[in-house]
Amino acid sequence: xxxxxxxxxxxxxxxxxxxxxxxxxxxxxxxxxxxxxxxxxxxxxxxxxxxxxxxxxxxxxxxxxxxxxxxxxxxxxxxxxxxxxxxxxxxxxxxxxxxxxxxxxxxxxxxxxxxxxx
Numbered sequence: 001x002x003x004x005x006x007x008x009x010x011x012x013x014x015x016x017x018x019x020x021x022x023x024x025x026x027x028x029x030x031x032x033x034x035x036x037x038x039x040x041x042x043x044x045x046x047x048x049x050x051x052x053x054x055x056x057x058x059x060x061x062x063x064x065x066x067x068x069x070x071x072x073x074x075x076x077x078x079x080x081x082x083x084x085x086x087x088x089x090x091x092x093x094x095x096x097x098x099x100x101x102x103x104x105x106x107x108x109x110x111x112x113x114x115x116x117x118x
Contacts, residue, residue, distance in 0.1 A: 014061055014084075021054050074098065078106045 028047045069076035081087045089100045
């Protein structure tokens with residue numbers, strides 16, 4: 001088993017994990033197209049070890065949020081579909097049987113509440 005070069009850090013938010021995955025995917029793409037050897041191979045190996053770990057964490061978080069949203073109020077389903085699944089207001093409206101206007105209001109109230117906390 002090779003030693004990973006990555007520093008295992010604590011992520012503070014879901015978006016930080018997504019950003020890290022995006023960075024690693026981009027770094028992997030760049031390294032594959034460099035046509036150099038040596039440290040590149042070691043870094044690629046480290047990336048190949050780290051990406052599945054982060055993706056697994058992301059899937060776990062998403063499934064827990066989805067489970068919570070289904071067990072609770074439709075408001076949580078709306079937020080899950082908008083924030084995590086990146087669906088449009090119209091797609092959400094058809095899934096949860098709410099009006100588009102009501103969905104927009106839920107999302108706006110959530111944004112206000114999160115800005116007040118931050």
